Amino acid sequence: MAKRAQRPKQLLDFSASLYDPFRACSRRWMSARPEERQVVGTAAPRKKVTIQHLHALRASRTPITMLTAYDFPTGRACETHGVDITLVGDSLAQVCLGYDSTTRLTLDEMLHHIRAVARGSHAPLLVADMPFGTYLASPEDAVRNAVRIVREGGADAVKLEGGLELVDTVRRLTSVGIPVMAHVGLLPQRHVALSGYRMQGRDAESALGVLKSALALEEAGAFAMVLEAIPHALGTYITQRLRHAATIGIGAGAGTDGQVLVWDDLMGTWHGHQAKFVRRFADVKSEVEKGIRAYSEAVRERSFPAGAESYDMPKAQWERFQQLADECRVGDVAKDA
Numbered sequence: 001m002a003k004r005a006q007r008p009k010q011l012l013d014f015s016a017s018l019y020d021p022f023r024a025c026s027r028r029w030m031s032a033r034p035e036e037r038q039v040v041g042t043a044a045p046r047k048k049v050t051i052q053h054l055h056a057l058r059a060s061r062t063p064i065t066m067l068t069a070y071d072f073p074t075g076r077a078c079e080t081h082g083v084d085i086t087l088v089g090d091s092l093a094q095v096c097l098g099y100d101s102t103t104r105l106t107l108d109e110m111l112h113h114i115r116a117v118a119r120g121s122h123a124p125l126l127v128a129d130m131p132f133g134t135y136l137a138s139p140e141d142a143v144r145n146a147v148r149i150v151r152e153g154g155a156d157a158v159k160l161e162g163g164l165e166l167v168d169t170v171r172r173l174t175s176v177g178i179p180v181m182a183h184v185g186l187l188p189q190r191h192v193a194l195s196g197y198r199m200q201g202r203d204a205e206s207a208l209g210v211l212k213s214a215l216a217l218e219e220a221g222a223f224a225m226v227l228e229a230i231p232h233a234l235g236t237y238i239t240q241r242l243r244h245a246a247t248i249g250i251g252a253g254a255g256t257d258g259q260v261l262v263w264d265d266l267m268g269t270w271h272g273h274q275a276k277f278v279r280r281f282a283d284v285k286s287e288v289e290k291g292i293r294a295y296s297e298a299v300r301e302r303s304f305p306a307g308a309e310s311y312d313m314p315k316a317q318w319e320r321f322q323q324l325a326d327e328c329r330v331g332d333v334a335k336d337a
């Protein structure tokens with residue numbers, strides 16, 4: 001009895017319900033109508049990740065995994081393989097749409113991709129970047145555009161790049177019930193003003209600037225924040241100074257509450273410049289090459305399709321067809337029509 005009181009009971013309950021697939025499955029089985037059971041099949045459905053769950057993960061020092069997704073299959077992969085937060089990042093401008101900067105992405109383009117991801121990713125918290133220029137003019141403008149991201153896109157929360165200048169906007173969004181993930185440090189949407197994709201907080205003054213932004217954005221209501229390209233000691237320090245907002249690092253060291261990477265960087269399918277913070281966890285690019293090479297070769301040597309990959313016709317029907325076909329003339333076709 002005394003032993004149990006010492007343990008953070010609530011946190012243990014969270015992790016059990018989140019990660020025990022059998023429990024999640026059996027609960028769904030009990031509540032599902034028969035027609036739903038067919039849809040559910042044998043795969044264990046995951047429980048929805050909430051902001052409360054994320055705070056619990058932070059409190060129990062369980063690292064949070066966030067990964068970008070840009071379409072239905074990548075969204076579904078995040079759902080299937082246990083990612084905590086699916087981010088429809090505006091990096092899609094570069095890695096999916098071929099723009100040279102995230103500043104080129106429109107809200108309508110973003111919405112098109114959020115909707116696709118949302119159809120595949122149900123359990124992870126679904127966060128979407130607000131594209132450049134959709135939250136800067138005024139807090140009202142930000143609310144109007146964030147409402148579209150939630151209502152038309154199906155996102156759970158929005159992410160905004162910026163510091164102190166966004167405090168009013170974050171307060172407005174959270175006050176109307178739109179959860180906000182902040183993004184401080186390197187701000188890719190401002191790469192021109194920053195003279196490139198440069199690490200931030202290298203000297204004491206600029207490090208203090210990042211800390212002030214982080215503290216103010218938490219105070220304004222951000223439930224979490226991305227820390228991008230800052231010294232690892234600063235990433236750890238900010239994480240410790242925040243009272244409840246979860247820090248998700250990308251190039252911010254191992255001391256943050258979680259990590260995020262761009263899908264194509266992780267999979268090894270991004271052909272452009274690779275930042276220092278990227279680790280390739282898979283080599284999908286070479287698999288793609290292998291697949292295309294083998295396919296083209298098989299087509300060119302006529303080994304594809306094989307008999308088993310083609311459709312048969314009963315022999316008698318084929319013989320009858322040949323007779324009919326031999327007698328068939330253009331004039332007959334016109335008469336049929």
Ligand SMILES: Nc1nc(=O)c2c([nH]1)NC[C@@H]1CN(c3ccc(C(=O)N[C@@H](CCC(=O)O)C(=O)O)cc3)CN21
Nearest residue numbers: 091094095102188197198199262265270274275276277
């Ligand atoms: N594929 C991809 N991955 C990303 O992480 C990403 C995108 N695209 N597009 C949007 C932004 C742009 N990002 C970037 C792009 C480049 C660096 C980069 O090369 N940084 C230098 C820092 C050098 C310095 O501090 O002087 C590096 O070497 O890491 C960092 C973040 C992050 N986002």
Ligand SMILES: CC(C)C(=O)C(=O)O
Nearest residue numbers: 068089090091226260
């Ligand atoms: C890299 C993450 C944090 C992002 O903002 C994006 O993918 O756009």
Ligand SMILES: [Mg+2]
Nearest residue numbers: 089090091129
């Ligand atoms: Mg982004």
